[in-house]
Amino acid sequence: MSTNNKQKLTVEEEIKAYPPTHIHTTEVNVDKILFAWEFKNLQYLSFIHGVRLSPKFSSKNNANEKWCISILKSESSLIYLQPWLVSSNRPEVHYSMRYCVRCKDGTEILGGSGKNVYSAILGNTYVSTESMKSAYFSFKSPYSTVTILCLLHIINSIEDIPAWSTKPIEQEDLSKLLETSQHSDIALVVGEKELRAHKVILSLRSDVFAAMFEHKDMQENMSNRVIIDDLSESTVKEMLHFIYTGKSPNIQAMAQDLLVAADKYSLKNLKKMCSDELGQHITKDNAISIAILAYQHSDNDLKTRSLEFILENIDDMCKREEWHDFYVKFPELGIDMLKMKAKYMLE
Numbered sequence: 450m451s452t453n454n455k456q457k458l459t460v461e462e463e464i465k466a467y468p469p470t471h472i473h474t475t476e477v478n479v480d481k482i483l484f485a486w487e488f489k490n491l492q493y494l495s496f497i498h499g500v501r502l503s504p505k506f507s508s509k510n511n512a513n514e515k516w517c518i519s520i521l522k523s524e525s526s527l528i529y530l531q532p533w534l535v536s537s538n539r540p541e542v543h544y545s546m547r548y549c550v551r552c553k554d555g556t557e558i559l560g561g562s563g564k565n566v567y568s569a570i571l572g573n574t575y576v577s578t579e580s581m582k583s584a585y586f587s588f589k590s591p592y593s594t595v596t597i598l599c600l601l602h603i604i605n606s607i608e609d610i611p612a613w614s615t616k617p618i619e620q621e622d623l624s625k626l627l628e629t630s631q632h633s634d635i636a637l638v639v640g641e642k643e644l645r646a647h648k649v650i651l652s653l654r655s656d657v658f659a660a661m662f663e664h665k666d667m668q669e670n671m672s673n674r675v676i677i678d679d680l681s682e683s684t685v686k687e688m689l690h691f692i693y694t695g696k697s698p699n700i701q702a703m704a705q706d707l708l709v710a711a712d713k714y715s716l717k718n719l720k721k722m723c724s725d726e727l728g729q730h731i732t733k734d735n736a737i738s739i740a741i742l743a744y745q746h747s748d749n750d751l752k753t754r755s756l757e758f759i760l761e762n763i764d765d766m767c768k769r770e771e772w773h774d775f776y777v778k779f780p781e782l783g784i785d786m787l788k789m790k791a792k793y794m795l796e
Contacts, residue, residue: 473609480508480603483791486518489594505535508603513538518599532601534569542569547600566604598791623650623693635662636674637689639682643674646689654692656715684710691719700726705742712746724751731758733765737775744782756786 486503503518515535534542545566549557626632630645637644651658661669669675677685684706691697691707697719700707704726711720727739728751736758743752759766766772776783 476608478605478608480510480601480605481788482506482508482516482599482601482603483788484516484518484599484601486597486599487594488520488597502533511603511605514542514603516601518597530597530599532569532599534571537571540571542571543567543604544569545602547602549598551596551598553594553596600791626650627689627693634673635669637685638674638676639678639680639685642682644682644685644689646692651692654716658714680710680713681706688714688716688719691716697722701730705738708742708746708748712748720746720748724748727751728754731755733762733769736762736766737769737771740782741775741779744779752782752785753789756782756789760786760789 484503484506501520503520505515505517507513507515514537517533517535519531519533521531530546530548532544532546543566545564551557626647633645633647635646635648635651637646648658648662652662653659661667661675664670680688684703687697687699687703687707688710695718697703697707700722704723708720708723708727710716711723724743727742731739731754736755740752740755740759743749743755
């Protein structure tokens with residue numbers, strides 16, 4: 450058959466036939482601030498002209514950037530809400546705002562979805578027409594005391610994460626080196642077992658190993674032995690297999706232990722693989738242990754997924770034996786769940 454007569458593959462078929470060998474990620478870094486402002490004797494606001502500002506607040510990740518909420522009464526008997534950027538190292542900051550106005554008895558006068566992204570100019574109290582349309586309520590409410598809840602999503606930066614190859618480099622040759630220990634110059638000591646490896650390969654994959662072998666006065670570099678007393682032999686073997694081949698055949702059964710190892714030795718690709726594996730298999734039996742693991746090893750995506758699962762199944766989860774220790778020993782996770790619940794209430 451002539452080459453010209455061959456049927457062309459569709460884009461979907463071509464992707465399946467030739468999967469991408471490099472993955473590139475662009476991440477938008479966002480801070481979240483939930484601010485509550487109680488306003489008493491609301492009915493007298495009709496006699497106040499101009500802008501009223503709330504106390505200043507900031508996110509825990511950027512204490513130098515100060516915000517407040519401005520209230521502006523219009524001539525048409527409406528009250529407009531607007532975030533005001535009081536101080537910042539940046540002249541302009543982009544944000545979105547979700548809000549609700551809640552009365553003392555829990556009744557909500559109005560809530561806003563905050564789907565649009567707006568621009569805050571440093572020191573500018575001007576209320577944009579578009580944001581005014583999405584954040585206003587009437588001061589003729591029968592309730593004298595209300596609480597204004599504002600959830601700000603502040604865009605900090607847009608980061609390009611370098612592409613990494615999903616295709617192992619010289620897989621067969623490196624696998625052979627690992628199996629035969631030929632020309633090995635370092636031993637990973639786990640209990641009584643010595644696992645032979647190569648400094649140059651470990652250094653290429655891991656910044657931790659690279660720093661360890663770079664300094665001549667490091668004990669590991671002088672003795673050519675790395676003592677590992679906090680990981681099991683099987684975990685270290687699987688980690689080495691990944692370092693040499695880019696694959697982890699036993700990741701499903703060992704994901705939690707491997708995530709610990711990957712975090713310790715800065716194996717970012719392996720950590721991401723473990724996080725994805727655990728995130729896809731969260732159950733009532735493992736949700737709490739995964740949440741704790743994610744918290745201890747700074748995996749925010751996995752932590753969020755596990756806490757969302759716990760919230761969705763809260764009636765069953767709080768009856769589990771490990772629930773009390775979870776709340777007592779890790780109060781930060783309990784606070785995170787409360788914040789997530791408050792966020793859902795605003796949506």
